[in-house]
Amino acid sequence: MIRLLAVLLILWPLLARAESVVVRSGDHADFSRLVLDFDGAPDWAFGRVDGGYEFRPERTDLHWDLRAAFDRISRARIRALEDRGDGRLFIAVDCGCHADAFVLRDGRVVLDIKDGPPPFSASPYEITLAISEPAASSGSGSALGPRVVARAVNELGTALPSDRDIGGRAGLPLLLPSRSAEGATASASRPSAATARAPAAARTVQRNQPIPAGAPEQIARERVTEAEAALIEQIARAASQGLIEADMSQIEGDILAATHRVPPPAPEPEAPEQPRAATLAVTPRGHVAIETGIDRALPANMPDRATTDEGGACTDPEMFDISGWGGPIENGADIGAFRSRLIGEFDLANGVGVTDLARHYLYITFGAEAKALVGQYSADVVRPDLLTAMAEIIDAGHAETAEIFIDQMACDGATALWAALAQPRLFRGQSINTEAITLAFAGLPRHLRRHLGPGLADAFLDIADIATAERIRNAIARGTEERDPGLDVLSARLDLAAGETGRAAAQLDKVIALESDDLPVALLSRVEAALANGEAIAREQISLLQSLAFERKGTEQGAELIVMELRARAMSGDLEGAFDRLAVVQGTAMFTTERIAPLVADVFSALSRDASDTTFLKLAVAHLDETVTLAAPVRRDIARRFLELGLAAPARRVLGGEGAMPDKPDRLLFAHAAMIEGRPEVAVGYLAGLEGADAVNLRAQAMEQAGDFAQSARLFATIGLDDNSTRAAWRGGIWKDVASRSGALAAAAGLMGGSLALAAEPPIATVPDLANAALPPASVPEASETQPPLARASALVDESRATRAVLDDLLQTVTPPPDLPGA
CATH class of the missing domain: 2.60.40.3500 (Immunoglobulin-like)
Incomplete structure (x- = not known):
């Protein structure tokens, strides 16, 4: 084994x-x-x-x-x-x-x-490697690897046996290195985790390398070099992360002493460092102060970064420094030069080159091209969100993400300028650094001032900031020698804001006559000024609005021209033409429900206010279904016009609200409609609980129509309608009340019966002084049975003559009440 x-x-x-x-x-x-x-x-x-x-x-x-x-x-x-x-x-x-x-x-x-030379003298890759020889065959040379050599040097501190002794064992050591020994000497053969990028200098003792005399001292020196290099790199890395700060005073002093014979002056004593808590910025929230670990690592005297009014950080104005993204526009664009730097090593996108090209596109007002480029290489571009917003501003006049720039309008420099340009419209009360905006705008190249300036000035005019708009206009005019129609339009708008309507109209008429590229804007401003002053719009201008809208069909400016054409037709009395144009644009992509609703309301308001009875009936009945979507004030005007013409059914349809309790203003109109339809009791129900002269007047009319003349006369009397009260009392036969008044009716009431009949009439509670007043004395002596025949006949003639005069006066003064519902 x-x-x-x-x-x-x-x-x-x-x-x-x-x-x-x-x-x-x-x-x-x-x-x-x-x-x-x-x-x-x-x-x-x-x-x-x-x-x-x-x-x-x-x-x-x-x-x-x-x-x-x-x-x-x-x-x-x-x-x-x-x-x-x-x-x-x-x-x-x-x-x-x-x-x-x-x-x-x-x-x-x-x-x-x-x-060039290495950044520091102890670079680990500038160390000379030991000479490496081919692996020795069995019986000659050393087969020990660097780990074995390092372990022998570290643990024994002496040179290893000679090659001859080792070769006698076929190049194998007596003992394999233990796991612990390998771990202790691993730094001699491979880089540690702490120094991920730098290989250990112990690799200068290579595999299969013979061990020369004095090897331990050589290895020790190399390990010291390795440790120095690793320590220097780690210190440099920590300094780059802001974790430590190098004390260079001694080194700088040595350099200064070597280069200057006069010794440097002694440094002034430093002021004691203030507590860090005193340097924390106070946010608008007052009771909240936030500090990160990086903030604590920064020097205490570093100036605070600019913040918005909401406490957020302001974007660096350098990110919007468009003036430095191209040369003089008169020399042409440098697209070719910038495109040549797009692709870097291994055919990959060069982030710096892509960013520079996108910025140059913005400089030459190529917004669509810049947006497409940023969208394709968003991962390689510096702040793609800002470049995309600037591209949208250049092409569309505002950014789709305008809301994220609202608080940036309070910042300084170009940040405030582009944040304001990003907004579709400005609002009064917003925190806007107008000083920074005008200064940054004045620093733009002339072609960018002319491209961005009119829209920015209009935005400030819309919030009545005439001073800022004038400064922007003056910046646009700087350096412009030839006549600029766009600048004339802006000047005319400033005159309109200042109340100089005559001068503004004359200037706009000159621009319109030039038929330049600024014709649509000039025509819009001219018609808008005329509408504001209640002036009639010439048919030629209305036709020009229509033709320009057709040329720019599908664009935002085309939609604005259509809106102005509709308003001009409605104000000039061409209501049929206005309704025809409404039918054409309704449902198109440019005219959403939110945009078309105000136009429809304007046209119907003009119809109820200015149209003749014939025109009103023709157009209102034809578009009756559209009225139910109108705002309540416009619906009431149309319904009131129908009621004035005695048409209750269409009025009720316009008011709508079937099955629901109508609002108080609508209840008055419903009551009027019920009286036209001969239903006074329904009218009284609609008027229940309503106060005010209009409600009392309608209630009195309803009582009169219902036959309650005494109540009607009392109600008319409470709101000061004495003639209506007398008429109601006359129709009810309340002679005593009528006779107590003045005029032909009072005289006629004295002839309607004797004192007994008059005294028997019920008094009106609301006018007790009239109810109890005595009848006026007869101005003509009455005939008596006791008078002589001739005297009695003469008295009868005089009485008849007086009665006839009273009746003549009555016939001349009393006419059928035309405003009485149902009459």
Whole structure:
């Protein structure tokens, strides 16, 4: 059994299957790269040898596939590559370069030959490797590997036996190294986990290497070098992560003393460090202060990062520095130069090149191209969300993700500018840093000021911030020598905001006459100003609105032109044309329910307000079904117009609300409709619980229609409608009440009966002074049986004449009540 184990140990290296490793390459601006495609990276050593560098993996059965090694690199840095056997790869270098190496996640090893000296003198890859010789045959040379050598040096502290003594045992040690011994000496043959990128310097003692005299001292020096290199790298890594801070005062002092004969002045004493708690920023929430571990690692005197009013961090204005993303636009675009830097090594996208090209697209106002490029390479682009938003602003005038930029409008610099540009509209009361916006806008190139400025100025005009809009207009005008119709339109809008309607209209008319690219905007502003002033819109302008809308069909500007055309037709009295255009645009993609509803309401409002009776009946009845979707005020206006024409059925249909309790304003209209239909008791039910003069007036009319004239007269009297109260009392035969008043009815009431009949009439409770008033004395003496015949006949003639005069006055003053429902 022991003999079998010995045979297996001797033959095991011969049974191992050799592996071929492909070497790939790539050239960069300041270094050349080799990638060793291991399936799983073994332990390895890499360092200087005569004529270049050598890579030595722990496995000796590896072979290198160098067929494609120089397909992508020149021989400027790497002159040649050589497979030297036993797994060794030689890299011939004859330039002033240094080497670097690291391992990728998938086990591949990357070797870089970089221009210039190494970043620090103790670079682990600049250490000269010991000379490696072919493996000795049985009976000559040493077969001890580096782990055995290291263990012997560490534990014994003396040189190993001579090659002759070892060779007498066929190259095998007396004892195999124990597991604990291997663990104690592992750093001599492979990199530790703490130094993942740097191979241990103990690999300078290579497999199959004869042990020369003084080997222990040499190995000890190499281990010290290894420890120094590992310590330097770990300290550098900790410093880059902000975990430690290097004290360079002594080194800087030595340098200053060597370069200046005059000794440097003594440093001023530092002020005592303030407690960290005093430097915490106070957020708008007041009682909350947040500090991370990174914050605590930062110097206490570092300025705080800008924050929004909500306490969030402001985006760095450098991310929006579009002015530096291209040259003078007069020299043309540099798309070709930027596109040439898109693809990097191994035909992969170069993130820096993609970002630069996307930014250049934005600089030359190619928003769609920039958005498509960022969407395709979003993983390689710096802040793709910001570049996408800027592309949408350039093309559409606002960003689809505008809500995430709202609080950024309070920040400084270009951040505030692009946050404001991202909004579809601004609102009063928002926190907006207008000073930063105008300064950043003034710093834009002229072509970007002309492209973005009018929309931004309009946004501030919409919230009545005329001062900011004027500063933006002035920035657009700077450097513009030729006449700019777009700037004239903006100036006209500023005049309109300032109340200079005449000057604004004249300026807009000039722009319209030019028929430039700004014609649609100028026409919209001109018609809007006329509508605001209640002016009539010329039919030529309405036709121009329609034709421009057709040219821009399917665009946002085309939809705005249609809206203005509809409003202009409604205000100018062309209601039939307005309804025809409504029928065309309803249901189209550009006119959603939310957008079409205000237009329909405007047209129906104009119909109820301005149309003649004939036009109203023609259009309102034809579009009766559409009225049920209108807002309540518009429906009531249309219903009221139907009721004025005595049409209760369509009025009730417009009001709707079948089976539900109507609102109080609707109950008045329903009561009116019931009275038109001759149902006063229903009208009284609708009016139950309602107060106010209108409700009392309708209730009095309902009582009069129902025959309760006394109650009707009392109700009319409570709201001061004395003529209506007298009429109700007259119709009810309440002569005493009528006679107590003045006028023809009162005189006629005195002729309707004697004092007994008048006294028997019931008084009106709401007017007791009138109910109890005495009848006016007769102005004509009455005929008496005791009078002489001639005197009695003369009195009868005079009485008849007076009665006839009263009746004549009554016939001339009393007319049928035209406003009485059901009359």
